[in-house]
Amino acid sequence: DAKTTQPTSMDCAEGRAANLPCNHSTISGNEYVYWYRQIHSQGPQYIIHGLKNNETNEMASLIITEDRKSSTLILPHATLRDTAVYYCIVRVPNNDMRFGAGTRLTVKP
Amino acid sequence: GAVVSQHPSRVICKSGTSVKIECRSLDFQATTMFWYRQFPKQSLMLMATSNEGSKATYEQGVEKDKFLINHASLTLSTLTVTSAHPEDSSFYICSARDIRSYEQYFGPGTRLTVT
Numbered sequence A: 001d002a003k004t005t006q007p008t009s010m011d012c013a014e015g016r017a018a019n020l021p022c023n024h025s026t027i028s029g030n031e032y033v034y035w036y037r038q039i040h041s042q043g044p045q046y047i048i049h050g051l052k053n054n055e056t057n058e059m060a061s062l063i064i065t066e067d068r069k070s071s072t073l074i075l076p077h078a079t080l081r082d083t084a085v086y087y088c089i090v091r092v093p094n095n096d097m098r099f100g101a102g103t104r105l106t107v108k109p
Numbered sequence B: 001g002a003v004v005s006q007h008p009s010r011v012i013c014k015s016g017t018s019v020k021i022e023c024r025s026l027d028f029q030a031t032t033m034f035w036y037r038q039f040p041k042q043s044l045m046l047m048a049t050s051n052e053g054s055k056a057t058y059e060q061g062v063e064k065d066k067f068l069i070n071h072a073s074l075t076l077s078t079l080t081v082t083s084a085h086p087e088d089s090s091f092y093i094c095s096a097r098d099i100r101s102y103e104q105y106f107g108p109g110t111r112l113t114v115t
Helices: none
Strands: A009-013 A018-023 A032-038 A045-050 A061-064 A070-075 A084-091 A103-108 B004-007 B010-013 B019-025 B032-038 B045-051 B067-073 B076-081 B090-097 B104-106 B110-114
Touching (some): A009 A018, A032 A061, A045 A061, A045 A070, A045 B104, A070 A084, B004 B090, B010 B019, B019 B032, B032 B067, B076 B090
Parallel strands (some): A009 A103
Antiparallel strands (some): A084 A103, B019 B076, B067 B076
């Protein structure tokens, strides 16, 4: 699976949009982009995934560039409960899930 | 959504004893389950992949005789930490791959403390 690069940490003001970037320049055509988050001392929580089209669900939006070499996870109105480590993972769906260091997002009041 | 449970959520054991952690897929079947370990302030590291009815595949550096994995049914996998030592204290997380969708779902984790 392709490697991903994410910023180590980010801050966001409560109520504002949080935009979390991820670079995956070596992504191959059959690899999806997945986003998970992990709140302290809990298991990873699925957020969203996509192949090439932008995706939106009740939690977030995923914007994938046309060349698919990078993506952005958008939390439209961040709350304090969104403080977590966010992981961007690129994989073929039937491969195992391997985690990088992720981005530690801190939502501040 | 699909639910994966783990039991126990927390366990404290004495050095030299063994501890068993259960992972169950509650509303789907999983031929493949995964075990991860997470040390404080670090990311999740894949330890092993278990397939129902066959031997687990361990990642490099993970001792298969120390971390015994059994995947006896399509909804249950167990991880037994044998002869536990304080350095085995960690957060253990299991994950199950849905047999139909191939999506991978995670359990809530088990915090193991070896004293």
